[in-house]
Amino acid sequence: MFRQMFRRLGHLYELLVRRRRLEEDLDKELRSSFEMIVDQFVARGMSLPEARRAARIEFEGLEHIKEKVRDGLWGSTLQIFLQDVRYACRGLRRRPSFALIAVVTLALGIGVNTAVFSVFYAVLMRPLPYSHPEQLALIWAGFRGAGTPRAPVSGTMLREIELRNRSLGGIAGIWTITRTFTGDTPEQVKFAKVTVNFFDVLGVRAAHGHTFTKDENGGPAIMLADGFFRRRFAGDNRLIGKTLPMQSTPNTLVGVLPADFQLHFAPDANVPADVQGFDSFGYYIYEERTLYYIRLVARLKPGVSMSEAQRDLDRVAKEIGGAYTEYASEDLHFTLAGMQADAVREVQPALAALFAGAAFILLICCVNVTSLLVARASERRKEMALRLALGASRSRVLRQLLAEGSVLSVLGGVAGIAVAWAGFRGLLAIRPERFARIADAGLSWPVLAFAAATSLAAAMLFGLAPAIECFQLDLVETLRAGGRSWLGRFYRRAGAGLVVAEIMLGFVLVTGAALTARTLLRIGQVRPGFEAHHRLTFQLALGRAPNLAVQFRNIADWEAQVAALPGVERVGAVSHLPLDNEIPNWYSPYRPEGVSENRAATMIADHRSVTPGYLAAMGARLVEGRYFTPQDRAGGRQVLIVDEMLARSTWPGQSAIGKKVDAEHVTERGFVPVSSTVVGVVEHMRNHSLTREVRGQLYMPFEQSPRSPLTWVLSTSVPPLSLAPTIRQMLRQRDPNLAMAKVRPMTEYVARDIAPAGFTAVLAAIFGALALLLAATGIYGVFNYQISRRLPEMGIRAALGAGGRDVLRLVLREGLALAAAGVLLGAAASLVMAPWLGSLVYGVSAHDPLSYSLALLLLPAAALLGCWRPAWRASRANPADTIRAE
């Protein structure tokens, strides 16, 4: 039967693809036949022209025959197909509720999967928009001694790698800063300093003007992103080659990037996607040996694999370590990471888990629809037996079943795409920033192809499962039994199996949902080391003053002015606001007094320059000592505040107050270590993520280590954003060229950090709820069918004295037994998958008993709910009805 089916498929293939060969073959055959008929006529004594004429009459025209042959081939194929489809539609129309349930179930499964796949594809699989993105890689420096595996490099390292490597076609550096555009509405925007070959390495060309050239290194040349150029300068191309109104002059706009250009770096690279402009580093960076802030992008030479390039870099690291003592002591090495893989490194596990969850939902949907179809096929055994007896071939019957499955899948697929579209809109609305790339992806071709493939697979499954059921039938047996009291062994087994499978998958999804929900709650409860509520933040670079003293006075003055506003309680500013990962982190080695240079190399802390009011304004609890005061000035005693984490690890069991530390400060000589005294200890702030305590922290008074830009924090007694207009106006009065950026309540940073967990939790909750619903309806379907087949049995039980309650209990017990089996398997599956969830859960164990208990409770409840009505029906079985029916 199958061989025949495949041969048919082969013919169809010939018909569609090898049509020309078929036509030629036919033509040859007809011509030779014509000649043979001519031969026959000649043999009967006709002259050749006569014979030809007679043959022509007999043939009625070659083309005419060909047409009839074609009609016959195509016609029958199409006709039979259409007939099957019509028949299937008629069958489905006769049972509209069955068709509706099947299509809705399928649409849910396909829709959820397609929506999740669209995200999965957009974020993980769609190639980055650079030329040959597979050759692009990031290079991270690792100081094994310091335990920082993903550190940026220094300019000297960049030069050394460039000179010594043999596997890279190009290597470029980038670092983000801020610049201010002046004019009527001053605006602070993110800029990136890049090496002049940056765009060549990415393979990006300017849309207007040109990208940086070698001669422009360190010069006034700037480039702008398309969006910003359009918004602020109305996309006026005549500005190319001109100087733009900026705080940093001189400048010359040399080029504008294409509209689709975007940077794609992992969050911890601190290179945000919305960099609006670029300028070049200049040659001086090559002399900076130990300032590690440059992020490296490299393009592998064609034909060089990642592992070959990695080996090459290992060698380079060894050579550099040998040439520079400052690197050797830190055990320098380099790690190469594919650019795309690196950009999605952190979201990959979450997306993979979501995709797996969606696949489970689809499986459950398929199980449900299959069970519906199998039930129906069982019901139709009599019909099928009759058709086979009347001479329908098995393949014909099989094809009809497949047609029914196909009709359902097509309907389900179309409805599924609608569901996917709606779901995708929903995902867009709740998407965390890291999934920025899904915005422009949408339901693209690969996504639709995925939906089509899923429906097709479903169609095969749906067609074949009932077919197996049908062809097990024994004609005589089925006809004699009247198709009524017979209960297919297969279905009985399969039905139970399907129920168990559903409960198992449901269990996994419900535990997953519970775990992610608990994770979300835990993250929400985290004390990040500061107060987020009633805090307004904004970034501001107060323009250059003639000298530092004036600058300090300006800033103190500004703070006093802001602090005097009604509704403002405390004011302070910091160089790097917690959870704001758009500013490259400042972390450097520090050396406590009495610790050798070698050991100190491993001691690294986040450094923060703060104004006196900052720690109090953030609500950071003082553990010991004091906060900074306005008396901690430049030129005064050098002081530091450290966090608990650093205090505990550096001076275990001792008070940190009064200890001396060499810490990196910003001075006129650049970044240099300055010996300072610890005067206070505060609680640890989660600078980088609510769920991670990354490293210890050092605070230094702004006036002793001034950095720009600063982010101000205001603790307020009124809704934070209500103060923004007043402050903006104050700033304008002060200096019309100054611009505030990122005016946000602190809660927004917290919300952004929670967003991915929220995204996961919302989806997991939807999956869990769907799984419960589908499990309940699936079990209902299976039991309802089985009970309707078993009503006679129930009637006999009733006749023999079983009460309605006994029958009810009997059926419910069967349901619960299946549920128990499913729950056991589900628990086992969840436990197997637990380690894989590790990175997604926070604050709860992946074996969290509460989550497992929830699933343990909900799934049997869903099972009971599903078999309640069938059980009730069974308990009402009437012996008299049974006898009448037989």
Place this chain on the structure above:
Amino acid sequence: MDILQGTLDLLILRALELTPMHGVGVAARIHQVTNGAFVVKPGSLFPALRRLERKAWIEGVWGPSENNRRARYYKLTRSGRAQLAEEKRNWYRMTSAMNWMLESEG
């Protein structure tokens, strides 16, 4: 005599039962065996042959013909043989039913 609808397949399969033949041969054989009762015109013969071939009941192979021409010879396949048996059975069932009907009294 017109060929009864649906019986052309049976005629062709039967004609090919003993030995492979080309299209013209099949038509000639049907004509000859039925004593000229059935004339199969090329216009119905070739579409039928191709249809049967597509159903994999017969198989066409090119070979030399009597007058040194190349002709497409059709051979009954295994499933063709089964189909022939099936169609024969159907035919007998139908003809006997028809006979009963026609010969019944009243």
